[in-house]
Amino acid sequence: MKLSFVLNNNxxxxxxxxxxxxxxxxxxxxxxLKGTKFGCGKAACGACTLHLGxxxxxxxxxxxxxxxxxxxxxxxxxxxxxxxHPVQQAWVDEIVPQCxxxxxxxxxxxxxxxxxxxxxxxxxxxxxxxxxxxCATYYRMRKAIHKASALMPKEESTTENL
Amino acid sequence: xxxKKISRxxxxxxxxxxxxxxxxxxTYLFRNPIRRKILEQVDGGESPYLGAGMEPMLWFExxxxxxxxxxxxxxxxxxxTFTGLAQMAADELExxxxxxxxxxxxxxxxxxxxxxxxxxxxxxxxxLPLRELAATMREMLKTEASKKLGWVxxxxxxxxxxxxxxxxxxxxxxxxxxxxDWEIPETPNLKEFKDYRFIGKPLPRVDLEAKVFGDPIFGMxxxxxxxxxxxxxxxxxxxxxxxxxxxxxxxxxxxxxxxxQEDDFVGVVATSFTAAEKAKEAIEVNxxxxxxxxxNDIREMTKxxxxxxxxxxxxxxxxxxxxxxxxxxxxxxxxxxxQLEPNGVLAFVEDSKATLKISTQVVALTRKxxxxxxxxxxDDVNVIPTFLGGGFGRRLxxxxxxxxxxMSKAVGKPVKYFFSRKEEFQHDLFRPPTxxxxxxxxxxxxxxxxxxxxxxxxDVAINSAMLPGFISTVVGTDVGAIRGGFCHYGSIPNLRTVxxxxxxxxxxxxxxxxxxxxxxxxxxxxxxxxxxKAGKNPIDFRLAHIQDxxxxxxxxxxxxxxxKKANYQDKAFNGRAMGFAASTDAGTPCAQVAEVSIENDExxxxxxxxxxxxxxxxxxxxxxxxxEGAIIMGMSASLFEKMEVINGELTPTIYGPYQMAQLKxxxxxxxxVLLQGIExxxxxxxxxxxPIGAAIANAxxxxxxxxxxxxxxxxx
Numbered sequence: 001m002k003l004s005f006v007l008n009n010n011x012x013x014x015x016x017x018x019x020x021x022x023x024x025x026x027x028x029x030x031x032x033l034k035g036t037k038f039g040c041g042k043a044a045c046g047a048c049t050l051h052l053g054x055x056x057x058x059x060x061x062x063x064x065x066x067x068x069x070x071x072x073x074x075x076x077x078x079x080x081x082x083x084x085h086p087v088q089q090a091w092v093d094e095i096v097p098q099c100x101x102x103x104x105x106x107x108x109x110x111x112x113x114x115x116x117x118x119x120x121x122x123x124x125x126x127x128x129x130x131x132x133x134x135c136a137t138y139y140r141m142r143k144a145i146h147k148a149s150a151l152m153p154k155e156e157s158t159t160e161n162l
Numbered sequence: 163x164x165x166k167k168i169s170r171x172x173x174x175x176x177x178x179x180x181x182x183x184x185x186x187x188x189t190y191l192f193r194n195p196i197r198r199k200i201l202e203q204v205d206g207g208e209s210p211y212l213g214a215g216m217e218p219m220l221w222f223e224x225x226x227x228x229x230x231x232x233x234x235x236x237x238x239x240x241x242x243t244f245t246g247l248a249q250m251a252a253d254e255l256e257x258x259x260x261x262x263x264x265x266x267x268x269x270x271x272x273x274x275x276x277x278x279x280x281x282x283x284x285x286x287x288x289x290l291p292l293r294e295l296a297a298t299m300r301e302m303l304k305t306e307a308s309k310k311l312g313w314v315x316x317x318x319x320x321x322x323x324x325x326x327x328x329x330x331x332x333x334x335x336x337x338x339x340x341x342x343d344w345e346i347p348e349t350p351n352l353k354e355f356k357d358y359r360f361i362g363k364p365l366p367r368v369d370l371e372a373k374v375f376g377d378p379i380f381g382m383x384x385x386x387x388x389x390x391x392x393x394x395x396x397x398x399x400x401x402x403x404x405x406x407x408x409x410x411x412x413x414x415x416x417x418x419x420x421x422x423q424e425d426d427f428v429g430v431v432a433t434s435f436t437a438a439e440k441a442k443e444a445i446e447v448n449x450x451x452x453x454x455x456x457x458n459d460i461r462e463m464t465k466x467x468x469x470x471x472x473x474x475x476x477x478x479x480x481x482x483x484x485x486x487x488x489x490x491x492x493x494x495x496x497x498x499x500x501q502l503e504p505n506g507v508l509a510f511v512e513d514s515k516a517t518l519k520i521s522t523q524v525v526a527l528t529r530k531x532x533x534x535x536x537x538x539x540x541d542d543v544n545v546i547p548t549f550l551g552g553g554f555g556r557r558l559x560x561x562x563x564x565x566x567x568x569m570s571k572a573v574g575k576p577v578k579y580f581f582s583r584k585e586e587f588q589h590d591l592f593r594p595p596t597x598x599x600x601x602x603x604x605x606x607x608x609x610x611x612x613x614x615x616x617x618x619x620x621d622v623a624i625n626s627a628m629l630p631g632f633i634s635t636v637v638g639t640d641v642g643a644i645r646g647g648f649c650h651y652g653s654i655p656n657l658r659t660v661x662x663x664x665x666x667x668x669x670x671x672x673x674x675x676x677x678x679x680x681x682x683x684x685x686x687x688x689x690x691x692x693x694x695k696a697g698k699n700p701i702d703f704r705l706a707h708i709q710d711x712x713x714x715x716x717x718x719x720x721x722x723x724x725x726k727k728a729n730y731q732d733k734a735f736n737g738r739a740m741g742f743a744a745s746t747d748a749g750t751p752c753a754q755v756a757e758v759s760i761e762n763d764e765x766x767x768x769x770x771x772x773x774x775x776x777x778x779x780x781x782x783x784x785x786x787x788x789x790e791g792a793i794i795m796g797m798s799a800s801l802f803e804k805m806e807v808i809n810g811e812l813t814p815t816i817y818g819p820y821q822m823a824q825l826k827x828x829x830x831x832x833x834x835v836l837l838q839g840i841e842x843x844x845x846x847x848x849x850x851x852x853p854i855g856a857a858i859a860n861a862x863x864x865x866x867x868x869x870x871x872x873x874x875x876x877x878x
Binding site: 011017021022029032033036037038039041042044045047076079081092096097098102103104107123124127129130133137140150 | 416553612818
């Protein structure tokens with residue numbers, strides 16, 4: 001099938017043999033954006049988290065056909081080294097990553113949370129951010145999430161990307 | 163001071179894109195170990211850098227834009243080694259941090275650690291060699307500058323990669339340009355510690371941007387043109403032996419290029435990961451399955467008294483059958499590594515040469531195994547290490563590189579192959595289960611008169627492909643399982659520790675901190691129990707049993723520092739209690755206080771205070787990061803993690819059912835105090851994993867009056 005969607009603000013079309021191919025592999029292996037990671041293939045760890053219409057989605061278990069016509073954002077489209085997203089800036093400021101493998105997923109989950117709830121409480125963070133980090137960088141992550149919340153531009157928050 | 167000269171094999175000068183000078187030096191040979199020495203090293207954390215023998219090693223490249231590339235023989239798996247190495251090299255080279263980058267040395271450079279990256283020794287092992295190499299290179303550049311410009315050594319100033327005399331300046335790149343025959347000087351004096359600008363500073367990680375912006379730096383991200391995807395069929399059952407396979411269904415599935423049948427495995431090569439996985443599932447394998455193992459079988463096998471015993475420590479006499487003996491048994495379960503990046507590799511075999519891009523902790527071993535299987539020279543195998551999506555010991559054997567190489571050879575194209583998460587869990591090289599028997603007797607004044615610890619474990623070092631087989635034979639016990647097994651309360655008059663080793667029906671191996679987690683849990687829970695029996699404060703009780711030598715002084719210092727910083731309270735307060743524990747691992751003492759409550763029948767850790775003495779902290783921020791991560795990883799293992807064996811299968815095989823700490827479980831406060839009791843860097847990555855389990859359990863005792871003696875801790 002032919003699949004068309006917007007990836008990191010670029011209209012994109014790919015040819016798929018199997019429309020049920022998880023979105024993760026379309027992004028990683030066909031479109032060659034490697035920032036979104038494979039962790040478990042069962043939506044259990046969150047390493048593959050990206051945004052679909054501004055919402056966090058675990059792409060390893062999300063059939064590609066459902067993104068037809070939609071907006072997909074990956075870590076590569078969240079911000080750039082020159083112009084980082086507040087979440088990325090906070091991650092740099094707090095020196096969060098260790099091995100780094102799961103970090104894209106955490107940043108995407110955090111950015112999606114802050115879109116909906118710009119000033120989450122610790123409890124709301126606990127409920128929303130359920131990814132797995134084996135290096136257990138959670139202590140700095142919590143600090144970075146609060147910092148990102150403070151860095152987020154306040155006027156545009158809830159309706160972006162919907 | 164007697165000077166040694168860096169032994170030279172030869173220099174390589176490699177022309178490459180933007181590369182003007184390359185320095186390669188052969189040095190730091192393997193020290194022949196003897197039994198006593200190994201045991202001392204295991205206990206003391208002395209780990210010399212084990213270079214690759216007589217091959218020349220590529221360390222530095224100077225690029226035409228006057229930057230230096232450091233080729234690291236150690237891999238970066240999150241522990242921050244690249245950053246520490248960059249700081250060490252930049253300081254002696256006299257360049258700025260922005261001028262140095264660190265890459266993984268590929269095996270063709272010869273700069274491989276002949277063993278591994280692991281054991282918390284990357285920084286400590288390279289502390290002297292790397293600074294000497296960097297200082298030597300700086301002097302070599304000065305020598306070339308004097309040859310080119312007639313400058314006199316004493317007049318030259320080196321700063322920011324520029325050598326100057328008065329107003330005249332020349333960059334490293336300009337000096338190195340065209341040099342083909344470098345002169346190696348006597349090893350220069352290293353700078354005084356106070357003169358270091360980067361060492362000892364909490365600088366940001368050198369790999370920070372790559373990891374925040376999603377750069378393709380991991381093994382799983384590797385690509386080559388015309389790349390195909392592989393999968394290998396693995397059994398669900400422990401001990402299953404491959405007999406035969408029916409591949410007829412799989413062969414004709416979409417995307418399948420070839421099914422590869424070898425004596426020891428069946429693999430699929432296909433055009434995508436999902437096609438390879440589907441075809442793999444469609445292969446019907448006839449496995450010969452033996453005993454249908456259960457968790458309880460494994461537990462029974464691992465009991466003290468079964469298997470081989472080794473007397474690790476003995477002072478004074480042993481306990482007999484007298485009255486007043488206090489005893490308790492402790493256990494820890496099978497643990498999974500559960501690192502986020504599955505094991506995998508990209509292999510390309512062409513014209514009797516192999517290239518492998520791989521997340522591995524064992525570059526040399528991987529090269530050797532691939533060369534052997536393909537029957538080619540090791541020099542014709544280039545292992546290109548990538549950043550690791552977690553190591554934790556899981557990648558101390560990566561034989562899937564061999565399977566990928568075989569599959570690539572069969573199809574003549576690059577093959578990328580990685581484990582599914584189920585395979586990762588079922589075929590982990592697990593943390594072995596343990597069983598501990600502790601016995602003690604107090605004297606009339608409440609001091610420990612006798613203390614005995616027998617502990618039993620499956621393989622850690624024994625049967626490890628990474629270690630030369632003779633090490634376990636020579637030593638007589640498992641050098642990994644005994645980590646944390648030595649008693650560090652040296653003033654107890656009668657002391658005995660015995661390690662027992664059992665052969666389990668599945669592979670167990672290195673898991674971050676090895677025996678430390680379980681052994682410390684047992685020692686330190688028991689010390690707490692004894693302190694309470696003696697009616698003493700657990701801090702004072704510990705201090706009273708530590709000998710007064712250098713090692714003892716450092717242990718006492720972290721115990722005092724942790725208790726003070728946490729304002730340790732021995733009684734529960736407002737529904738919370740504090741628990742205390744300490745350990746010494748690989749020469750690094752560490753003490754922790756956990757502040758705990760019980761909420762909805764669950765153990766909740768609010769705050770952990772950690773005092774550690776790793777010697778010189780090359781990058782104090784990364785030492786803190788290692789403490790924070792190790793504490794939560796140790797907490798995860800202590801509160802949640804366990805693998806079961808049900809009807810011959812290791813289970814669970816997915817995150818969630820294999821419960822691990824998440825953000826919601828992490829303590830809101832982690833307070834790290836760093837002491838410096840020695841004038842060199844010591845071990846960092848593993849030691850802070852030691853105390854946390856017992857610290858939590860000891861706090862739980864103060865809340866519930868119940869001694870939790872089995873990991874993961876359970877209130878029921």
